[in-house]
Amino acid sequence: MCLAVPARIIALTGDKAVADAMGNHWNIRTTLTPEVKLGDIVLIHAGFAIAQVDEEEAKNTWQLFAEIAELEEQEKHKDSPL
Amino acid sequence: MLERIRKAHALMDVACEAMGREINIMEVCGTHTVSIFRNGIRSTIPENVKLLSGPGCPVCVTDQGYIDIVIDLAQRDDCIIATYGDMMRVPGKNGSLETSHRENVKVVMSSEDALEFARKNPDKTVVFVAVGFETTTPATVVAVEQAKKEGLKNFVIFSGHKLVVPAMEALLSGMNNKIDAFLCPGHVSIMIGSQAYRPIVEKFKKPCVVAGFEPMQLIEGIAEICRQLIECRADVTCLYDAVVKPEGNLTAQKLVAKYMEPTDGYWRGLGKIAAGTLALKAEYAEFDAMKRFGIEEIPAEELGGCRCGEILCGLISPPECGLFDKKCTPDTPVGPCMVSSEGACSAWYKYGRRQRR
Numbered sequence: 001m002c003l004a005v006p007a008r009i010i011a012l013t014g015d016k017a018v019a020d021a022m023g024n025h026w027n028i029r030t031t032l033t034p035e036v037k038l039g040d041i042v043l044i045h046a047g048f049a050i051a052q053v054d055e056e057e058a059k060n061t062w063q064l065f066a067e068i069a070e071l072e073e074q075e076k077h078k079d080s081p082l
Numbered sequence: 083m084l085e086r087i088r089k090a091h092a093l094m095d096v097a098c099e100a101m102g103r104e105i106n107i108m109e110v111c112g113t114h115t116v117s118i119f120r121n122g123i124r125s126t127i128p129e130n131v132k133l134l135s136g137p138g139c140p141v142c143v144t145d146q147g148y149i150d151i152v153i154d155l156a157q158r159d160d161c162i163i164a165t166y167g168d169m170m171r172v173p174g175k176n177g178s179l180e181t182s183h184r185e186n187v188k189v190v191m192s193s194e195d196a197l198e199f200a201r202k203n204p205d206k207t208v209v210f211v212a213v214g215f216e217t218t219t220p221a222t223v224v225a226v227e228q229a230k231k232e233g234l235k236n237f238v239i240f241s242g243h244k245l246v247v248p249a250m251e252a253l254l255s256g257m258n259n260k261i262d263a264f265l266c267p268g269h270v271s272i273m274i275g276s277q278a279y280r281p282i283v284e285k286f287k288k289p290c291v292v293a294g295f296e297p298m299q300l301i302e303g304i305a306e307i308c309r310q311l312i313e314c315r316a317d318v319t320c321l322y323d324a325v326v327k328p329e330g331n332l333t334a335q336k337l338v339a340k341y342m343e344p345t346d347g348y349w350r351g352l353g354k355i356a357a358g359t360l361a362l363k364a365e366y367a368e369f370d371a372m373k374r375f376g377i378e379e380i381p382a383e384e385l386g387g388c389r390c391g392e393i394l395c396g397l398i399s400p401p402e403c404g405l406f407d408k409k410c411t412p413d414t415p416v417g418p419c420m421v422s423s424e425g426a427c428s429a430w431y432k433y434g435r436r437q438r439r
Protein backbone atom coordinates (compact mmCIF):
# COMPACT_ATOMS: atom_id res chain seq x y z
CA MET A 1 0.00 0.00 0.00
CA CYS A 2 3.02 2.21 0.30
CA LEU A 3 3.73 1.62 -3.34
CA ALA A 4 4.51 4.61 -5.50
CA VAL A 5 4.65 4.58 -9.27
CA PRO A 6 6.53 7.07 -11.44
CA ALA A 7 4.38 8.79 -14.05
CA ARG A 8 4.74 11.71 -16.43
CA ILE A 9 2.41 14.66 -16.11
CA ILE A 10 0.66 15.06 -19.45
CA ALA A 11 -2.03 17.56 -18.45
CA LEU A 12 -2.10 20.03 -15.61
CA THR A 13 -4.73 22.54 -14.42
CA GLY A 14 -4.31 23.99 -10.94
CA ASP A 15 -3.48 20.99 -8.77
CA LYS A 16 -5.36 18.53 -10.96
CA ALA A 17 -3.28 16.53 -13.37
CA VAL A 18 -3.34 13.57 -15.69
CA ALA A 19 -0.29 11.36 -15.44
CA ASP A 20 0.96 8.61 -17.71
CA ALA A 21 2.76 5.53 -16.44
CA MET A 22 3.68 2.94 -19.01
CA GLY A 23 0.66 3.92 -21.11
CA ASN A 24 -1.83 3.96 -18.24
CA HIS A 25 -3.46 7.30 -17.54
CA TRP A 26 -4.43 8.46 -14.08
CA ASN A 27 -6.16 11.48 -12.63
CA ILE A 28 -3.95 12.72 -9.87
CA ARG A 29 -3.42 15.75 -7.63
CA THR A 30 -0.25 17.75 -7.36
CA THR A 31 -1.27 19.43 -4.11
CA LEU A 32 1.78 18.03 -2.32
CA THR A 33 4.26 18.95 -5.05
CA PRO A 34 3.22 22.45 -6.11
CA GLU A 35 6.50 22.97 -7.95
CA VAL A 36 5.93 20.38 -10.69
CA LYS A 37 5.32 21.35 -14.30
CA LEU A 38 3.84 19.76 -17.39
CA GLY A 39 6.17 17.02 -18.63
CA ASP A 40 7.77 16.37 -15.23
CA ILE A 41 7.91 12.86 -13.86
CA VAL A 42 6.49 12.36 -10.39
CA LEU A 43 6.02 9.47 -8.00
CA ILE A 44 2.33 8.80 -7.45
CA HIS A 45 0.97 7.36 -4.26
CA ALA A 46 -2.74 7.01 -3.43
CA GLY A 47 -3.70 9.48 -6.14
CA PHE A 48 -1.16 12.13 -5.19
CA ALA A 49 2.20 13.13 -6.59
CA ILE A 50 4.59 12.87 -3.64
CA ALA A 51 7.94 13.74 -5.22
CA GLN A 52 9.58 14.62 -8.47
CA VAL A 53 11.93 12.03 -9.96
CA ASP A 54 14.34 12.15 -12.84
CA GLU A 55 14.05 10.27 -16.08
CA GLU A 56 16.64 7.65 -15.19
CA GLU A 57 15.12 6.81 -11.82
CA ALA A 58 11.70 6.52 -13.45
CA LYS A 59 12.98 4.28 -16.23
CA ASN A 60 14.58 1.94 -13.70
CA THR A 61 11.36 1.66 -11.76
CA TRP A 62 9.24 1.13 -14.88
CA GLN A 63 11.59 -1.61 -15.92
CA LEU A 64 11.33 -3.18 -12.46
CA PHE A 65 7.54 -3.11 -12.63
CA ALA A 66 7.59 -4.68 -16.08
CA GLU A 67 9.85 -7.46 -14.78
CA ILE A 68 7.62 -8.03 -11.79
CA ALA A 69 4.52 -8.20 -14.00
CA GLU A 70 6.29 -10.72 -16.18
CA LEU A 71 7.26 -12.81 -13.17
CA GLU A 72 3.72 -12.77 -11.84
CA GLU A 73 2.49 -13.85 -15.23
CA GLN A 74 4.93 -16.78 -15.27
CA GLU A 75 3.91 -17.58 -11.73
CA LYS A 76 0.27 -17.87 -12.76
CA HIS A 77 1.11 -20.44 -15.39
CA LYS A 78 3.05 -22.65 -13.04
CA ASP A 79 1.12 -25.75 -12.07
CA SER A 80 0.71 -26.12 -8.36
CA PRO A 81 2.36 -24.16 -5.60
CA LEU A 82 5.32 -25.88 -3.97
CA MET B 83 27.73 -3.89 -11.24
CA LEU B 84 29.43 -7.18 -10.32
CA GLU B 85 32.30 -5.24 -8.85
CA ARG B 86 29.85 -3.26 -6.67
CA ILE B 87 28.18 -6.41 -5.48
CA ARG B 88 31.53 -7.98 -4.66
CA LYS B 89 32.55 -4.91 -2.69
CA ALA B 90 29.28 -4.93 -0.77
CA HIS B 91 29.66 -8.59 0.08
CA ALA B 92 33.21 -8.07 1.27
CA LEU B 93 31.96 -5.40 3.68
CA MET B 94 29.29 -7.74 4.97
CA ASP B 95 31.85 -10.49 5.57
CA VAL B 96 34.18 -8.16 7.43
CA ALA B 97 31.30 -6.92 9.57
CA CYS B 98 30.28 -10.47 10.49
CA GLU B 99 33.89 -11.21 11.44
CA ALA B 100 34.21 -8.04 13.47
CA MET B 101 30.94 -8.51 15.32
CA GLY B 102 31.61 -12.19 15.91
CA ARG B 103 27.90 -12.87 15.86
CA GLU B 104 24.78 -12.47 13.75
CA ILE B 105 23.95 -9.01 12.50
CA ASN B 106 20.25 -8.21 12.62
CA ILE B 107 19.01 -5.59 10.22
CA MET B 108 15.38 -4.60 10.28
CA GLU B 109 13.67 -3.32 7.16
CA VAL B 110 10.75 -1.06 8.01
CA CYS B 111 9.07 -1.04 4.65
CA GLY B 112 6.75 -3.63 3.19
CA THR B 113 7.96 -2.90 -0.30
CA HIS B 114 11.52 -3.60 0.83
CA THR B 115 10.36 -6.91 2.28
CA VAL B 116 8.84 -7.91 -1.03
CA SER B 117 11.75 -6.63 -3.09
CA ILE B 118 14.25 -8.52 -0.90
CA PHE B 119 12.34 -11.73 -1.55
CA ARG B 120 11.67 -11.17 -5.22
CA ASN B 121 15.31 -10.55 -5.87
CA GLY B 122 16.47 -13.41 -3.69
CA ILE B 123 18.67 -11.07 -1.70
CA ARG B 124 18.55 -13.19 1.46
CA SER B 125 20.27 -16.05 -0.30
CA THR B 126 23.05 -13.85 -1.68
CA ILE B 127 24.20 -12.28 1.57
CA PRO B 128 26.30 -13.96 4.27
CA GLU B 129 24.37 -16.35 6.48
CA ASN B 130 25.15 -14.22 9.51
CA VAL B 131 23.41 -11.15 8.16
CA LYS B 132 19.77 -11.55 9.14
CA LEU B 133 17.04 -9.39 7.64
CA LEU B 134 14.04 -8.90 9.88
CA SER B 135 10.77 -7.62 8.47
CA GLY B 136 9.62 -4.90 10.79
CA PRO B 137 6.37 -3.00 11.10
CA GLY B 138 6.56 -1.70 7.55
CA CYS B 139 3.17 -2.61 6.24
CA PRO B 140 0.36 -0.29 7.29
CA VAL B 141 -2.23 -3.03 7.02
CA CYS B 142 -0.22 -5.39 9.21
CA VAL B 143 0.26 -2.92 12.04
CA THR B 144 -3.38 -1.88 12.16
CA ASP B 145 -4.81 -3.16 15.39
CA GLN B 146 -7.67 -5.60 15.31
CA GLY B 147 -9.73 -3.31 17.54
CA TYR B 148 -9.61 -0.72 14.74
CA ILE B 149 -10.79 -3.21 12.13
CA ASP B 150 -13.62 -4.41 14.37
CA ILE B 151 -14.88 -0.83 14.68
CA VAL B 152 -14.79 -0.36 10.90
CA ILE B 153 -16.72 -3.61 10.46
CA ASP B 154 -19.28 -2.44 13.03
CA LEU B 155 -19.72 0.84 11.16
CA ALA B 156 -20.18 -1.11 7.92
CA GLN B 157 -23.32 -2.68 9.42
CA ARG B 158 -25.04 0.68 9.82
CA ASP B 159 -27.56 1.65 7.17
CA ASP B 160 -26.54 5.28 7.34
CA CYS B 161 -22.85 4.73 6.55
CA ILE B 162 -20.70 4.08 3.53
CA ILE B 163 -17.22 2.77 4.29
CA ALA B 164 -14.59 3.97 1.82
CA THR B 165 -11.36 2.02 2.07
CA TYR B 166 -8.16 1.25 0.20
CA GLY B 167 -8.37 -2.26 -1.19
CA ASP B 168 -5.65 -3.62 1.12
CA MET B 169 -7.94 -3.49 4.14
CA MET B 170 -10.74 -5.56 2.63
CA ARG B 171 -9.56 -8.99 3.67
CA VAL B 172 -8.05 -8.26 7.06
CA PRO B 173 -9.84 -10.55 9.48
CA GLY B 174 -11.57 -9.03 12.49
CA LYS B 175 -13.46 -10.76 15.27
CA ASN B 176 -16.42 -11.51 13.01
CA GLY B 177 -15.21 -11.75 9.45
CA SER B 178 -13.64 -9.06 7.28
CA LEU B 179 -14.91 -6.04 5.34
CA GLU B 180 -15.11 -8.31 2.33
CA THR B 181 -17.43 -10.77 4.01
CA SER B 182 -19.58 -8.49 6.14
CA HIS B 183 -22.05 -6.00 4.70
CA ARG B 184 -20.19 -5.72 1.47
CA GLU B 185 -22.83 -3.43 -0.03
CA ASN B 186 -21.88 -0.61 2.35
CA VAL B 187 -18.18 -0.94 1.65
CA LYS B 188 -16.53 0.79 -1.32
CA VAL B 189 -12.95 0.33 -2.41
CA VAL B 190 -11.24 3.58 -3.35
CA MET B 191 -7.95 4.36 -5.03
CA SER B 192 -7.62 7.76 -3.41
CA SER B 193 -9.19 9.96 -0.76
CA GLU B 194 -10.68 11.98 -3.60
CA ASP B 195 -12.79 8.94 -4.57
CA ALA B 196 -14.09 8.82 -1.00
CA LEU B 197 -15.09 12.50 -1.22
CA GLU B 198 -16.92 11.77 -4.43
CA PHE B 199 -19.01 9.10 -2.67
CA ALA B 200 -19.92 11.70 -0.06
CA ARG B 201 -20.98 14.22 -2.70
CA LYS B 202 -23.12 11.62 -4.49
CA ASN B 203 -24.74 10.18 -1.36
CA PRO B 204 -25.83 13.14 0.76
CA ASP B 205 -28.13 10.92 2.86
CA LYS B 206 -25.24 8.72 4.05
CA THR B 207 -22.13 9.43 6.06
CA VAL B 208 -19.00 8.38 4.24
CA VAL B 209 -16.36 7.03 6.60
CA PHE B 210 -12.90 7.07 5.07
CA VAL B 211 -10.74 4.29 6.48
CA ALA B 212 -7.66 6.43 6.90
CA VAL B 213 -4.75 4.05 7.36
CA GLY B 214 -1.17 4.26 6.27
CA PHE B 215 2.12 5.79 7.24
CA GLU B 216 3.47 9.25 6.51
CA THR B 217 3.33 8.52 2.79
CA THR B 218 -0.44 8.20 2.83
CA THR B 219 -1.52 10.64 5.55
CA PRO B 220 -1.26 13.81 3.41
CA ALA B 221 -3.86 12.39 1.01
CA THR B 222 -6.29 12.08 3.92
CA VAL B 223 -5.59 15.59 5.09
CA VAL B 224 -6.15 17.05 1.63
CA ALA B 225 -9.56 15.36 1.58
CA VAL B 226 -10.47 16.86 4.96
CA GLU B 227 -9.38 20.28 3.73
CA GLN B 228 -11.48 19.87 0.60
CA ALA B 229 -14.52 18.68 2.57
CA LYS B 230 -14.20 21.73 4.78
CA LYS B 231 -13.95 24.01 1.78
CA GLU B 232 -17.04 22.48 0.18
CA GLY B 233 -18.96 22.36 3.44
CA LEU B 234 -19.47 18.60 3.08
CA LYS B 235 -21.17 17.48 6.27
CA ASN B 236 -21.32 13.77 5.50
CA PHE B 237 -17.61 12.99 5.21
CA VAL B 238 -15.56 11.79 8.16
CA ILE B 239 -12.25 10.03 8.53
CA PHE B 240 -11.43 7.25 10.95
CA SER B 241 -7.77 7.83 11.56
CA GLY B 242 -5.52 4.86 11.99
CA HIS B 243 -2.57 6.78 10.53
CA LYS B 244 0.74 5.79 12.02
CA LEU B 245 4.14 7.39 12.47
CA VAL B 246 7.18 5.32 11.68
CA VAL B 247 9.88 6.91 13.84
CA PRO B 248 8.05 6.50 17.19
CA ALA B 249 7.50 2.84 16.30
CA MET B 250 11.21 2.36 15.57
CA GLU B 251 11.99 3.95 18.93
CA ALA B 252 9.47 1.71 20.67
CA LEU B 253 11.07 -1.35 19.06
CA LEU B 254 14.52 -0.32 20.23
CA SER B 255 13.23 0.34 23.73
CA GLY B 256 11.84 -3.20 23.88
CA MET B 257 13.81 -5.37 26.30
CA ASN B 258 14.42 -8.33 24.05
CA ASN B 259 14.98 -6.56 20.77
CA LYS B 260 17.98 -7.69 18.76
CA ILE B 261 18.03 -4.95 16.15
CA ASP B 262 21.47 -3.69 15.14
CA ALA B 263 20.37 -1.26 12.45
CA PHE B 264 17.49 -0.12 10.29
CA LEU B 265 17.06 -0.18 6.56
CA CYS B 266 14.73 2.82 6.41
CA PRO B 267 11.68 3.00 4.14
CA GLY B 268 11.98 4.73 0.79
CA HIS B 269 8.59 6.35 0.35
CA VAL B 270 7.98 7.30 3.96
CA SER B 271 11.37 9.01 3.84
CA ILE B 272 10.30 11.08 0.84
CA MET B 273 7.74 12.66 3.14
CA ILE B 274 9.58 12.91 6.46
CA GLY B 275 13.10 13.36 5.07
CA SER B 276 16.18 11.35 5.93
CA GLN B 277 16.99 13.63 8.86
CA ALA B 278 13.88 12.39 10.63
CA TYR B 279 15.93 9.38 11.74
CA ARG B 280 18.44 11.58 13.60
CA PRO B 281 16.88 10.89 17.01
CA ILE B 282 17.37 7.17 16.47
CA VAL B 283 21.04 7.36 15.62
CA GLU B 284 21.64 9.83 18.43
CA LYS B 285 19.58 8.23 21.17
CA PHE B 286 20.02 4.57 20.35
CA LYS B 287 23.26 4.61 18.33
CA LYS B 288 21.81 2.42 15.61
CA PRO B 289 22.66 3.07 11.95
CA CYS B 290 19.75 4.19 9.77
CA VAL B 291 20.21 3.79 6.03
CA VAL B 292 17.55 4.93 3.59
CA ALA B 293 17.42 2.82 0.44
CA GLY B 294 15.26 2.59 -2.65
CA PHE B 295 13.76 -0.61 -3.99
CA GLU B 296 16.20 -1.79 -6.59
CA PRO B 297 18.30 -4.79 -5.65
CA MET B 298 21.54 -2.81 -5.95
CA GLN B 299 20.25 -0.15 -3.53
CA LEU B 300 19.20 -2.81 -1.06
CA ILE B 301 22.53 -4.64 -1.22
CA GLU B 302 24.50 -1.42 -0.92
CA GLY B 303 22.21 -0.31 1.89
CA ILE B 304 23.01 -3.46 3.82
CA ALA B 305 26.69 -2.96 3.06
CA GLU B 306 26.59 0.63 4.30
CA ILE B 307 25.06 -0.59 7.55
CA CYS B 308 27.89 -3.11 7.83
CA ARG B 309 30.46 -0.39 7.21
CA GLN B 310 29.04 1.68 10.05
CA LEU B 311 28.95 -1.33 12.36
CA ILE B 312 32.60 -2.09 11.57
CA GLU B 313 33.55 1.51 12.27
CA CYS B 314 31.39 1.55 15.41
CA ARG B 315 29.37 4.49 14.18
CA ALA B 316 25.69 5.16 13.79
CA ASP B 317 24.70 7.65 11.14
CA VAL B 318 21.86 8.52 8.86
CA THR B 319 22.88 7.70 5.29
CA CYS B 320 20.62 8.15 2.31
CA LEU B 321 21.27 6.07 -0.79
CA TYR B 322 17.94 7.05 -2.32
CA ASP B 323 18.88 10.70 -2.64
CA ALA B 324 17.53 10.93 -6.18
CA VAL B 325 14.13 11.31 -4.49
CA VAL B 326 14.60 11.62 -0.74
CA LYS B 327 15.68 15.01 0.55
CA PRO B 328 17.14 15.54 4.02
CA GLU B 329 14.18 17.71 5.00
CA GLY B 330 11.49 15.70 3.19
CA ASN B 331 8.36 17.07 1.56
CA LEU B 332 7.70 20.27 3.49
CA THR B 333 4.38 21.01 1.79
CA ALA B 334 3.02 17.66 2.94
CA GLN B 335 4.46 18.04 6.45
CA LYS B 336 2.87 21.47 6.88
CA LEU B 337 -0.52 20.26 5.74
CA VAL B 338 -0.50 17.29 8.08
CA ALA B 339 0.67 19.43 11.02
CA LYS B 340 -2.20 21.83 10.41
CA TYR B 341 -4.91 19.20 10.73
CA MET B 342 -3.51 16.35 12.78
CA GLU B 343 -1.52 15.73 15.92
CA PRO B 344 0.29 12.73 17.36
CA THR B 345 -1.52 10.73 19.99
CA ASP B 346 -0.96 7.43 21.79
CA GLY B 347 -2.41 4.47 19.98
CA TYR B 348 -2.25 0.73 19.62
CA TRP B 349 -0.17 -1.00 17.00
CA ARG B 350 -0.63 -4.65 16.36
CA GLY B 351 1.97 -6.56 18.28
CA LEU B 352 3.77 -3.48 19.51
CA GLY B 353 1.09 -2.38 21.94
CA LYS B 354 0.43 1.23 22.79
CA ILE B 355 3.04 3.53 21.30
CA ALA B 356 3.39 7.02 22.72
CA ALA B 357 2.70 9.62 20.04
CA GLY B 358 2.76 6.90 17.37
CA THR B 359 -0.68 7.48 15.86
CA LEU B 360 -2.19 10.59 14.30
CA ALA B 361 -5.59 12.02 15.23
CA LEU B 362 -7.50 15.00 13.85
CA LYS B 363 -7.08 18.11 15.98
CA ALA B 364 -10.05 19.12 18.14
CA GLU B 365 -10.94 22.03 15.86
CA TYR B 366 -11.65 19.58 13.03
CA ALA B 367 -13.77 17.25 15.18
CA GLU B 368 -16.66 17.50 12.71
CA PHE B 369 -14.63 15.35 10.32
CA ASP B 370 -13.59 12.85 12.95
CA ALA B 371 -15.46 9.52 12.84
CA MET B 372 -14.61 8.90 16.50
CA LYS B 373 -16.39 12.08 17.53
CA ARG B 374 -19.24 11.59 15.07
CA PHE B 375 -20.03 8.09 16.32
CA GLY B 376 -19.02 8.56 19.94
CA ILE B 377 -16.16 6.09 19.77
CA GLU B 378 -14.10 6.73 22.89
CA GLU B 379 -11.13 4.50 22.39
CA ILE B 380 -9.88 1.91 19.97
CA PRO B 381 -9.46 -1.15 22.19
CA ALA B 382 -6.42 -3.39 21.97
CA GLU B 383 -7.29 -6.80 20.59
CA GLU B 384 -5.17 -9.59 19.22
CA LEU B 385 -6.21 -12.60 17.19
CA GLY B 386 -5.66 -15.88 18.97
CA GLY B 387 -2.90 -18.02 17.52
CA CYS B 388 -1.62 -15.38 15.10
CA ARG B 389 1.95 -14.31 15.85
CA CYS B 390 2.06 -11.25 13.57
CA GLY B 391 2.99 -9.16 16.58
CA GLU B 392 6.18 -11.08 17.25
CA ILE B 393 7.00 -11.08 13.56
CA LEU B 394 6.60 -7.31 13.35
CA CYS B 395 8.99 -6.94 16.29
CA GLY B 396 11.55 -9.12 14.56
CA LEU B 397 11.38 -11.79 17.26
CA ILE B 398 10.37 -14.69 15.03
CA SER B 399 10.12 -15.30 11.30
CA PRO B 400 6.85 -16.43 9.69
CA PRO B 401 7.61 -20.16 9.41
CA GLU B 402 7.94 -20.22 13.19
CA CYS B 403 4.23 -19.49 13.49
CA GLY B 404 2.34 -22.75 13.91
CA LEU B 405 -0.42 -21.64 11.55
CA PHE B 406 1.89 -20.61 8.70
CA ASP B 407 1.22 -22.54 5.50
CA LYS B 408 -1.27 -24.69 7.40
CA LYS B 409 -4.38 -22.91 8.56
CA CYS B 410 -2.98 -19.60 7.34
CA THR B 411 -2.32 -19.03 3.63
CA PRO B 412 -2.95 -16.05 1.33
CA ASP B 413 -6.30 -17.61 0.40
CA THR B 414 -7.32 -18.19 4.00
CA PRO B 415 -5.41 -15.56 5.94
CA VAL B 416 -5.65 -15.72 9.72
CA GLY B 417 -3.67 -12.57 10.37
CA PRO B 418 -2.96 -9.33 8.55
CA CYS B 419 0.67 -10.23 7.80
CA MET B 420 -0.71 -12.84 5.42
CA VAL B 421 -3.37 -10.57 3.92
CA SER B 422 -1.35 -7.71 2.62
CA SER B 423 0.92 -8.48 -0.31
CA GLU B 424 3.54 -6.45 1.57
CA GLY B 425 3.11 -8.47 4.72
CA ALA B 426 6.01 -10.59 5.93
CA CYS B 427 3.97 -13.82 6.05
CA SER B 428 2.60 -13.36 2.56
CA ALA B 429 6.06 -12.59 1.16
CA TRP B 430 7.52 -15.67 2.88
CA TYR B 431 4.66 -17.77 1.59
CA LYS B 432 5.06 -16.59 -1.98
CA TYR B 433 8.80 -16.45 -2.27
CA GLY B 434 10.49 -17.59 0.91
CA ARG B 435 9.52 -21.23 0.80
CA ARG B 436 11.69 -21.88 -2.17
CA GLN B 437 14.63 -19.84 -0.94
CA ARG B 438 17.35 -20.97 1.36
CA ARG B 439 16.48 -18.55 4.08
Ligand code: SF4
Nearest residue numbers: 389390403410417427
Ligand atom coordinates in the same frame (compact mmCIF):
# COMPACT_ATOMS: atom_id res chain seq x y z
S1 SF4 C 1 1.29 -17.08 9.44
FE1 SF4 C 1 -0.77 -16.21 9.63
S2 SF4 C 1 -1.36 -16.60 11.74
FE2 SF4 C 1 0.87 -16.87 11.62
S3 SF4 C 1 1.71 -14.86 12.13
FE3 SF4 C 1 1.50 -14.90 9.92
S4 SF4 C 1 -0.50 -14.01 9.53
FE4 SF4 C 1 -0.47 -14.55 11.70
